[in-house]
Amino acid sequence: MSDAIKKIFGIDLGTTYSSIAYVDEYGKPVIIPNAENQRITPSVVFFDGSEIVVGDVAKESAKLYPNEVVSFIKRSMAEAYFVYEYDGKQYRPEEISSYILRKVAQDAEQTIGEKVKDVVITCPAYFGINEREATRRAGEIAGFNVRQIINEPTAAAIAYGTVQETENRVVLVYDLGGGTFDITMIDIQESSIDVICTGGDHNLGGKDWDDRIVAYLVQEFQRQTGSEEDILEDPDTWQDLQLSAEKSKKILSQRDKTPISITHGGERVKVELSREKFLEITADLVERTIALTNDMLQEAKAKGYEQFDEIILVGGSTRMPQVGERIRQEFSVDARMFDPDESVAKGAAIYGWKLSLNDGLITRIAEKTNRNPEEEDIIKTTPKQIMEEVAKEMSEETGVTLSAVKQSTMDIRDVASKSFGVVARRPNDEEGVFNLIRKNTTVPSEIRRTFYTPEANQERVLIRIMENETGDKVVPVEHSIEIGTAVLDLPAGLPEDSPVEITFKLDREGCLNIKALETSANRIVQAKIETSSVIQGKELEDAIARAQHLVVH
Ligand code: AMP
Numbered sequence: 001m002s003d004a005i006k007k008i009f010g011i012d013l014g015t016t017y018s019s020i021a022y023v024d025e026y027g028k029p030v031i032i033p034n035a036e037n038q039r040i041t042p043s044v045v046f047f048d049g050s051e052i053v054v055g056d057v058a059k060e061s062a063k064l065y066p067n068e069v070v071s072f073i074k075r076s077m078a079e080a081y082f083v084y085e086y087d088g089k090q091y092r093p094e095e096i097s098s099y100i101l102r103k104v105a106q107d108a109e110q111t112i113g114e115k116v117k118d119v120v121i122t123c124p125a126y127f128g129i130n131e132r133e134a135t136r137r138a139g140e141i142a143g144f145n146v147r148q149i150i151n152e153p154t155a156a157a158i159a160y161g162t163v164q165e166t167e168n169r170v171v172l173v174y175d176l177g178g179g180t181f182d183i184t185m186i187d188i189q190e191s192s193i194d195v196i197c198t199g200g201d202h203n204l205g206g207k208d209w210d211d212r213i214v215a216y217l218v219q220e221f222q223r224q225t226g227s228e229e230d231i232l233e234d235p236d237t238w239q240d241l242q243l244s245a246e247k248s249k250k251i252l253s254q255r256d257k258t259p260i261s262i263t264h265g266g267e268r269v270k271v272e273l274s275r276e277k278f279l280e281i282t283a284d285l286v287e288r289t290i291a292l293t294n295d296m297l298q299e300a301k302a303k304g305y306e307q308f309d310e311i312i313l314v315g316g317s318t319r320m321p322q323v324g325e326r327i328r329q330e331f332s333v334d335a336r337m338f339d340p341d342e343s344v345a346k347g348a349a350i351y352g353w354k355l356s357l358n359d360g361l362i363t364r365i366a367e368k369t370n371r372n373p374e375e376e377d378i379i380k381t382t383p384k385q386i387m388e389e390v391a392k393e394m395s396e397e398t399g400v401t402l403s404a405v406k407q408s409t410m411d412i413r414d415v416a417s418k419s420f421g422v423v424a425r426r427p428n429d430e431e432g433v434f435n436l437i438r439k440n441t442t443v444p445s446e447i448r449r450t451f452y453t454p455e456a457n458q459e460r461v462l463i464r465i466m467e468n469e470t471g472d473k474v475v476p477v478e479h480s481i482e483i484g485t486a487v488l489d490l491p492a493g494l495p496e497d498s499p500v501e502i503t504f505k506l507d508r509e510g511c512l513n514i515k516a517l518e519t520s521a522n523r524i525v526q527a528k529i530e531t532s533s534v535i536q537g538k539e540l541e542d543a544i545a546r547a548q549h550l551v552v553h
Pocket of ligand 1: 014015016017176177178179205206207246249250251253314315316317318319320340341
């Protein structure tokens with residue numbers, strides 16, 4: 001590929017595994033294997049003295065050094081109080097995640113002999129504002145220029161949309177990964193990909209199936225030895241059982257039964273786990289994914305989508321045959337597995353590639369037409385003939401096919417996966433959260449609404465910015481979480497019921513900007529959400545400084 005196109009890499013930062021991809025000179029997305037020649041890298045971090053080890057070795061080390069190994073860090077993203085302490089230092093989830101990003105990027109650099117600088121990172125559709133911001137910060141700590149954070153199911157749909165013959169279809173992406181479940185309806189057209197609706201649970205994934213096996217093994221150990229001890233209190237045993245549970249689960253995707261041995265306190269117990277038993281102890285988990293899918297379909301109906309054409313399965317946990325079977329039974333369609341481990345990173349890479357082609361087009365259009373490249377909608381407002389010329393020039397210069405260059409202008413529209421609002425009083429004087437941007441609204445979205453001061457001579461208003469899961473207009477405060485605040489100072493002597501106009505703007509990436517305006521004195525506050533649950537300030541500077549001196553293996 002010509003240097004005229006900047007390489008933007010796609011990284012799937014998964015709960016259990018991560019991977020990196022780029023688009024090659026033929027326009028095909030390619031996964032770059034790690035130093036161990038694996039296409040996916042366990043998202044496991046081992047603090048080994050002054051070294052950080054990520055991946056298979058870290059996962060294996062968990063048995064011997066359970067307290068020095070961190071797994072499933074993605075589940076703690078943007079948790080205000082999560083810190084991992086090692087050697088007198090405290091690490092936030094963003095910093096630990098940055099090591100995983102560094103590992104996949106470093107190994108990719110070794111393989112392809114090029115620096116990884118610009119990246120698109122994926123996150124579950126289910127992530128709220130803070131988790132997205134935390135993901136971005138993880139990328140920044142790792143030293144990347146994070147071009148965009150995109151949703152995993154959207155990435156999978158992009159990968160799917162580009163291999164499909166150009167037929168218009170409505171697709172459900174059923175994404176069951178290691179720690180999260182996302183269900184998303186996507187309308188794939190020739191020149192656009194529209195996310196219609198999204199739902200899921202970010203605490204439901206392969207790990208829950210593992211945990212059920214672990215619980216069963218503990219029971220079996222107690223039954224066979226007659227002991228009542230909770231063997232999971234021993235961190236070595238806990239790690240051991242976690243690893244055996246995941247292995248057995250994978251075996252049961254192929255076979256009817258698997259032997260497992262449990263060693264604890266000098267005793268050894270053998271258990272045979274049958275697929276039947278496994279299905280019995282995990283049936284409610286599959287059911288939960290079906291219920292969440294039905295909830296999402298209900299919401300899609302409200303948006304005029306009564307039907308879908310097919311279901312694609314992504315995420316490693318869809319390899320469990322019971323998932324496809326249950327879906328078939330419920331929806332009478334054949335669910336197809338689509339590149340379950342790799343489609344997300346590949347889709348992110350395609351998205352990155354489109355961004356860089358798009359950048360190239362914009363620069364050329366701006367030069368040709370003497371316009372400012374920062375202008376909004378510059379591509380859409382360029383006359384067709386100039387567009388054609390520029391696309392042709394670019395294709396000739398870069399060696400990328402003309403249709404690929406044109407396709408880079410494809411519209412990809414996502415939806416908000418949460419609702420966002422402010423706390424205000426209802427007519428009955430009770431406080432409630434008034435949602436301005438409602439879940440499953442297409443982004444970017446800008447909504448303005450006027451609220452009124454409850455008292456005369458009020459000096460300021462405190463705006464509490466809230467996030468919640470429902471699509472309702474007004475939600476009880478206790479069903480929302482506060483993601484930030486802003487204070488608007490008011491001019492003196494305002495009467496009761498003075499209007500304050502609040503505008504919420506949610507951008508493509510799920511970043512929320514807030515503006516509050518008091519009209520009589522034209523006072524404005526603007527706020528971008530920044531909360532203590534995301535690493536910032538001195539902590540962020542320290543993490544970046546530390547990252548520069550750190551070796552990740
Ligand atoms: P992902 O986050 O998409 O990489 O998915 C990882 C999850 O998929 C982990 O919980 C794995 O244990 C699970 N997984 C991978 N392969 C299989 C398999 N063959 N059978 C069952 N689960 C699997």
